Amino acid sequence: MNKEVLSEFIKVNADFNNTLNMFEEEQLFMSPQPGSWSAAEVAEHVVLSDQGMYRFITGNSVPTKRKPDAHVNEIREMFLDFSFKMNSPEFIIPKGIFTSKKEIDGNLGEIVAMLTKQIGSIDLTQTCLDIDIPEFKESTRLEIVHFLIVHTQRHHHQLQKIEAIIKAMVKH
Template identity: 35%
Template structure:
């Protein structure tokens, strides 16, 4: 386990996410780029919900690992960085269709990034988190959970890039305020 490496990957991923979200105007944050899509604001809210949930898991009860600490990392990476696969979000992290404030979203993501830095620098990442069992994966070590967050954020950064491009390519988009 290399804490410096995982800290750097988390920092780079969250910084890139914030930079991408910053590239949207306040108006674009709340535009639906095509039917069936989330807005950029909804994507950011989904990440806030998911990342905050993982922080609770990471600070929750744990136990000693009885397997390699990074056993599930490659599977999570393969699943989440396969952009041809459509995934369904669990209900508890579904974002509402509403008007989102760009500054508030960016501030919340920055706060979450700082909290993950604390986790990485202060907690034992080899322990298994017992607060929540992820469907299809089971219980994660803190190491695996952090990589889940990294790859999940990278997946949605890719989605935000697609939304941004679609908004730039099309003039006729659906505005939630209508």
């Protein structure tokens, strides 16, 4: 089980990073339209979210008394429906902390490496106990990893849209 989900996690993050690297340094910090996040802010949001989820999957856990993937399909359906906008919890709304492409790459690379190591080595069937987000109470590590995957996919889609808009703006 770990091998397949780990492979998907690695691919999704590589895709996200490849798209992020298509931006020139100054383009990373350009907002595609008023009130929208820049590519740097999208990356910051993903880093903040991943850091929180890392804390959950490495925290206290117990054996699960249900199918460990019971909520995976609903998580996937919700986050991969690009037709509606989701609102982020306050604690993972970007604050503009990144000031360079190097800083973004370093922070993103560090959390992805930490998660990759854990996903490949821990028992993903366990239920996480240290979750303080009501929507994720009683989630298994496997469900959280699937959240990480689809959350990154959702923001990869967002990055692709930002990149197209920014490239069009720069051409004019």
